[in-house]
Amino acid sequence: MKSLLLAGAAALFVAGSAQAQNLKLTMTAATPGGSTDIAAKNLAEVAATNKIATIQVQNGKTLTKTMRDVAEGRTDITAGAMILQFLMSKGLGPYSGLGKEKGKELADKLRLLYPYHLASIYLIAFQSTGIDSFDKLKGKNVHNGPPRGGALVAARQVIRLSAGLEDGKDYTGKQVAWGQATSIFLDRSVDAAVRPGTNPAEYMPIYMAAGKINIVSVPKAKYEGPAWQKYLNAPGNAPAMFPVSDLAHYGPKARIISEDNMFRTVANTGGDFVNKSMDKAIAKALTAAYIKNLPNLLKKVPFAKGQRFDTADNKVHGICNGGVRFHPGAAEAWEEAGHKIPDCAK
Numbered sequence: 001m002k003s004l005l006l007a008g009a010a011a012l013f014v015a016g017s018a019q020a021q022n023l024k025l026t027m028t029a030a031t032p033g034g035s036t037d038i039a040a041k042n043l044a045e046v047a048a049t050n051k052i053a054t055i056q057v058q059n060g061k062t063l064t065k066t067m068r069d070v071a072e073g074r075t076d077i078t079a080g081a082m083i084l085q086f087l088m089s090k091g092l093g094p095y096s097g098l099g100k101e102k103g104k105e106l107a108d109k110l111r112l113l114y115p116y117h118l119a120s121i122y123l124i125a126f127q128s129t130g131i132d133s134f135d136k137l138k139g140k141n142v143h144n145g146p147p148r149g150g151a152l153v154a155a156r157q158v159i160r161l162s163a164g165l166e167d168g169k170d171y172t173g174k175q176v177a178w179g180q181a182t183s184i185f186l187d188r189s190v191d192a193a194v195r196p197g198t199n200p201a202e203y204m205p206i207y208m209a210a211g212k213i214n215i216v217s218v219p220k221a222k223y224e225g226p227a228w229q230k231y232l233n234a235p236g237n238a239p240a241m242f243p244v245s246d247l248a249h250y251g252p253k254a255r256i257i258s259e260d261n262m263f264r265t266v267a268n269t270g271g272d273f274v275n276k277s278m279d280k281a282i283a284k285a286l287t288a289a290y291i292k293n294l295p296n297l298l299k300k301v302p303f304a305k306g307q308r309f310d311t312a313d314n315k316v317h318g319i320c321n322g323g324v325r326f327h328p329g330a331a332e333a334w335e336e337a338g339h340k341i342p343d344c345a346k
Contacts (some may be wrong), residue, residue, distance in 0.1 A: 006217050016070055024054045024056065025055045025056070025077060026056050026075050026076050027058070027076060027272075028059070028061040028063075029057060029058070030060070030079055031060065034119070034198065035116055035118050035119065035303075035307045035322050036059075036063070036118065039114075039116060039272055039299075040055075040079060040272070042293065043272065043290055044056075044065075046292075046293045048305060049289075050285070050289045052289060053282070055077070061078075062272075063080050063081055064094040064095075067080045067085065067088065067110065067167070067273065068106060070109075070110060071110050072109075073277070076278070077113070077272055078272070078273055078276050079272055080110070080273045081118060081268060081337045082235060082318065082319065083237075083248065083268070084324065085107050085322055086107075086323055087103075088107040089103055089104050090321055091104070109256075109276050109277070110275070111278070111283075111326065111328075111330070112271045112273055112327065112345075113272045113286060113290070113327060114287060114290055114291075114330065114334075115269060115270070115271035115312060115317040116271055116317075117267040118196070118268045118307075119198060120199070120265045120266065120268075121154055122196075122201070122215055122216075123134070123137075123158075123192060123194050124192065124193045124204075124214070126210075127211070128212075129191050129192065132216060132255075133219075133257070134159060134162035134165070134216065134218070137163060137165055137171050137194075138170050138171060139156050140190075140192060141192075142167075142190055142191065143184055143193040144159070144170050144173045144175065144195070145195065146177050147176075147177070152175060156328050158218070158266060159171070159236075160195055160220050161222065161228050161231055162219060181195065182203055182207075185207065194336070198306060199246065199306035200302055201303075204254070208251075208253040212254070214254075214257055215247065215250075217244075217254060217256070217264050218264040218265055219264075220258075220264065230326065232287060233318065234321065235323070236269055236270075236318070236321075236322055237267070237321070238267045238269045238315075238316060238317050239267070239306070241263065242306070243261060244258050244262065244263050246263070248284060256310075269318050269322075270318070274327055275343050276327065279329075280328055280329040280332075281329065282329070283327040283330050283333075284330065286330075287327075288333040291333060296311060297309060297336075298310060312326075312340075313339075313340075314342045314344075319342070320344040320345055326346060328346075331345075331346055
């Protein structure tokens with residue numbers, strides 16, 4: 001299955017014969033093969049095919065840094081997390097060194113072309129562990145992300161909100177770099193993992209090759225409660241709720257656990273950002289070409305549907321919660337394609 005996913009993704013980005021105009025743009029993305037990488041390579045392809053620009057894409061970058069690079073004019077386009085723009089605007093977290101005034105100044109220079117979900121958070125465990133609910137993480141060793149960063153914060157929050165369990169008190173969180181995440185799960189150094197992923201997730205075929213897996217939804221009552229609803233509306237978050245059947249592609253080796261055939265979790269939201277100084281016509285042309293190519297993107301990349309590349313809806317992406325605004329050219333392109341852009345994002 002993994003080879004099929006990779007082949008499908010690779011097929012999408014075969015260079016077209018059309019030559020872009022002389023405009024050359026630089027663009028950065030995060031993990032190769034993930035949402036940001038797929039989005040960047042897709043934009044580069046459609047920009048070339050439609051003779052808008054030649055876009056040079058570099059992946060494997062740290063988005064905390066590349067968001068600032070775009071704000072300061074060193075890079076033309078970058079993938080970014082909406083929570084990062086929010087933190088930059090407040091001079092918090094990774095941008096605390098900027099201070100509030102400088103952070104706000106830089107954040108005000110960022111504009112969105114189009115949004116998508118970066119990843120959703122999943123509780124995964126081998127069926128042999130007996131872990132089929134968040135409550136059963138009590139007393140267990142749980143991989144909940146790298147030693148620092150947004151993924152660790154999100155995993156801890158999801159566990160706390162779903163079962164009232166605290167890392168270090170009720171369970172033992174194991175933090176390792178992503179390169180070691182698969183090995184500690186497979187060698188049973190941890191009992192479960194609460195980690196981000198796409199749908200399908202590239203690591204799932206590897207996990208299923210080693211045994212049958214449980215994938216656990218957040219309980220409905222908790223999800224609909226005030227604490228979870230507040231979290232879903234926090235900057236950088238959005239609800240991710242879909243039929244259990246959307247995970248059926250994993251086959252009989254994966255048991256999807258939910259009380260009502262709906263899977264519930266949280267999505268970390270992001271998109272591709274430019275500096276507000278980008279020419280309006282260029283931003284509009286790039287976004288319009290992206291929208292026009294959406295059917296091909298959704299057809300050729302297996303996990304694209306789940307990442308919600310297909311809409312600019314504020315409820316789907318939580319755009320306004322983080323103070324994110326569209327580039328005026330991008331907003332026009334979305335509205336001309338029949339999508340509503342909320343006033344708070346203009």
